[in-house]
Amino acid sequence: MILVTGATGFVGPHIVHALRAEERDVRALVREGSDTSRLRAWGCETAVGEMTDPSSLHRAVEGCDSVVHLVAIINGKPAEFERVMTLGTRDLVAAASAAGIRRFVLMSALGTDEQTKELVPYYRAKWEMEQTVKSSGLEHVIFRPSFVFGRDGGALAQFRKIAKLAPVTPIVGPGTQRIQPIWVEDVAAYFAASIEKPDAANRTFELGGPDIVTWNEFWTRLKASLGTKRPSIH
DSSP: OEEEESTTSSSHHHHHHHHHHTTOOEEEEEOTTOOOHHHHHTTOEEEEOOTTOHHHHHHHHTTOSEEEEOOOOSSSOHHHHIIIIIIHHHHHHHHHHHTTOSEEEEEOOTTOSTTGGGTOHHHHHHHHHHHHHHTSOSOEEEEEEOSEEETTEEHHHHHHHHHHHOSSEEOSTTSOOEEOOEEHHHHHHHHHHHTTOGGGTTEEEEEOOSOOEEHHHHHHHHHHHHTOOOOEEO
């Protein structure tokens, strides 16, 4: 049984679907009131719980042999990042250790390192999550995906909205920073494969797609695909 946190987010359902396609048993940690119809249709178990409720994490991980931890927040106060991501991960790792989990797979983010943790609470929380997992003694795999995109959500949907509706496109800095967008189904395939691969144990992998573009190039391509010619500002 594989426990998946964040299973109702953007990337989570794709990972769950990839695992179920391999006929793996999946239990999804979901919040009270979450729409679980799709997960149940795929044959998943569900466990109601919160990253801020350690007892619910212990119940969720009971009987599992692997954990895929995807929960993260994008917006909030520093204390919220700490409670949900940093402390929540510590509590989940403690529960996983107590349950004898065989492998712990963590979603981090590209750009997470000791320098960027000082920039924004998100990177600090991701860095601290990585350190918690690495020092846990659990066999683990850490993924740092680049910008993840897909048809059904993620940042691309917001970018499309900006490109179509905003009078100008705001680009942070000179726009020459490089990104390597990766398709959400490819991310899901990496996570599904990581559960059993012996040579992935205790390693960190950075994930990116086949194309490397600057933010300027990204916005130019996106606007061209939408048939809009609105200007950009830096």
